[in-house]
Amino acid sequence: MTFQIDERLPWTEHYVRYGFAVVRGLVDRGFCDEALAEVRRVVDDDRPVTRWVKRDGDGLNDPSASPGQWHYAFFQDPGRTGMTPQNPVLETLYDQPRLRAAIDEMFGDARAWDRVRNYYIFLNPFAPHGEAKLEPAGHIDFRVPTPILYRGFTFQIALLDTEPFSGNTTIFPGTHVPVQRMLMDEADRDLTQQAETDVDTVEPYEFVAGAGDVLFMHHLVYHSGNVSHSPNCRPRLGLHAEAFRARWLTEVDPGDPDLSPWQRSLALNGPFIAQRDEATPQRSMRERYVTQIEKELGIAVEERWKRYSDWPEPPS
Ligand SMILES: O=C(O)CCC(=O)C(=O)O
Numbered sequence: 398m399t400f401q402i403d404e405r406l407p408w409t410e411h412y413v414r415y416g417f418a419v420v421r422g423l424v425d426r427g428f429c430d431e432a433l434a435e436v437r438r439v440v441d442d443d444r445p446v447t448r449w450v451k452r453d454g455d456g457l458n459d460p461s462a463s464p465g466q467w468h469y470a471f472f473q474d475p476g477r478t479g480m481t482p483q484n485p486v487l488e489t490l491y492d493q494p495r496l497r498a499a500i501d502e503m504f505g506d507a508r509a510w511d512r513v514r515n516y517y518i519f520l521n522p523f524a525p526h527g528e529a530k531l532e533p534a535g536h537i538d539f540r541v542p543t544p545i546l547y548r549g550f551t552f553q554i555a556l557l558d559t560e561p562f563s564g565n566t567t568i569f570p571g572t573h574v575p576v577q578r579m580l581m582d583e584a585d586r587d588l589t590q591q592a593e594t595d596v597d598t599v600e601p602y603e604f605v606a607g608a609g610d611v612l613f614m615h616h617l618v619y620h621s622g623n624v625s626h627s628p629n630c631r632p633r634l635g636l637h638a639e640a641f642r643a644r645w646l647t648e649v650d651p652g653d654p655d656l657s658p659w660q661r662s663l664a665l666n667g668p669f670i671a672q673r674d675e676a677t678p679q680r681s682m683r684e685r686y687v688t689q690i691e692k693e694l695g696i697a698v699e700e701r702w703k704r705y706s707d708w709p710e711p712p713s
Contacts, residue, residue: 399531400570400602408613409502409658412550416573416618416662417602422609424493429556429608435486436518436556436634440464446557447630449522467520468637488514490554490636496611500640503550503613505657509642510549511708513701516638519553521564523632527624529562534591534598535569535619537576541587544616544675545580546649546663548706549641552613555606557634564625564633566612567601573617578666580617584673591619606635615662643708645676680705 402419403411412418437443442464455462458469491497491514501507537543559565575596576588588594596619603623604612614620625632648671649656651664663669683705687698 398600400568400600402602408499412503412613412615413658413662413665415568415570415602416615417568417570417620418613419604419606420499420611420613421607423495423499423611424490424554424609426609428490428493429554432487432490432636433556433634435484436520439484439518440467440520446632446634447523449520449632451522451524451527451625453526464520464522466522467518469518487516487518487636490514490516490638496552496554499611499613503640503657503659504642505655505660509644509657511641511643511704511706513639513641513704516636519566519633519635519637521622521625521633523625523627523630524564525626527626529624529626529628531562531567531601531603531623532621535567535572535601535621536590537588537617537619539616540589541585542673542675542678543576543580543586543588544679545577545584545669546646546671546675547616548645548676549639550613550615550659551637551639552611553604553635553637555604555608555610555612555633555635557606557608557632559604559606559633560627560629560631561603561605562623562625563605563627563631564623565604565606566633566635567603567621567623568612568614569599569619569621570602571599572596572619573615573662574665576617576619577663581666581669641706643706643710645706647671647675676706680707 408418408420449464451466455465457466459465500510579586649660649664650668656664687703691698
């Protein structure tokens with residue numbers, strides 16, 4: 398049994414309570430078709446998608462694989478593969494009107510989003526020797542120190558219809574609440590792997606998608622990737638993207654009647670004021686990365702990629 402979405406809840410309320418939400422058909426299929434054609438060009442493979450395979454031994458983002466499994470961030474790959482840091486077709490994901498409205502609704506303010514368009518191609522093609530099963534536990538994408546309040550959320554736009562066991566992302570619903578509570582009690586605890594914590598494993602939710610469906614994810618909800626081995630060999634192909642605020646959140650009070658859904662999802666463990674600067678350690682990782690890229694590639698990385706929710710004014 399996998400977790401079923403509570404359809405009675407508005408999507409933002411579902412996000413608050415369970416640390417994720419799915420909005421069906423939020424992005425037009427026209428965009429998905431265009432983006433699929435662009436992904437085909439980028440991965441250089443125009444076979445029917447059900448003939449795409451991940452061979453044994455293919456690594457993640459392995460240039461010799463065809464097309465192989467991808468988790469490519471456009472920010473992290475400036476120039477390395479001959480691509481520009483932004484892809485002019487794929488980055489229009491951020492111009493999809495209902496998606497933009499959803500970002501603003503989540504932040505409760507049309508000026509909150511920092512306008513930085515970072516996204517990843519998430520391609521998970523059929524693995525012939527894989528097994529049709531879901532991972533029993535998840536992870537979060539942080540080690541120590543894990544941000545307790547943070548600066549935004551991620552979302553995944555499905556570009557293809559998938560089926561169960563297509564290698565879909567799974568979410569462990571509601572785990573964002575005990576994870577945040579444990580961090581409030583012990584800020585330096587490493588909660589990266591769910592299996593190593595006292596957060597009970599709950600039934601996972603598998604994001605079996607139609608093209609244009611969008612999955613919104615809390616930064617503290619346990620989640621997992623899965624092997625792609627579905628009955629009709631349908632791959633998972635999505636754009637996994639970030640929506641970050643121009644400013645880091647430093648305190649939250651559930652008694653405040655004006656909290657946005659995103660803030661409410663961070664207020665379920667009561668009022669909290671960050672005792673230390675949560676942004677700086679994360680920001681310095683970004684700075685080190687940018688410096689390394691600039692040195693290695695002899696290029697100047699654009700100013701906006703050096704910003705880390707520290708914009709003097711929200712960008713327009
Ligand atoms: O669905 C996937 O391929 C991986 C998802 C994941 O683990 C992540 O985004 O960190």
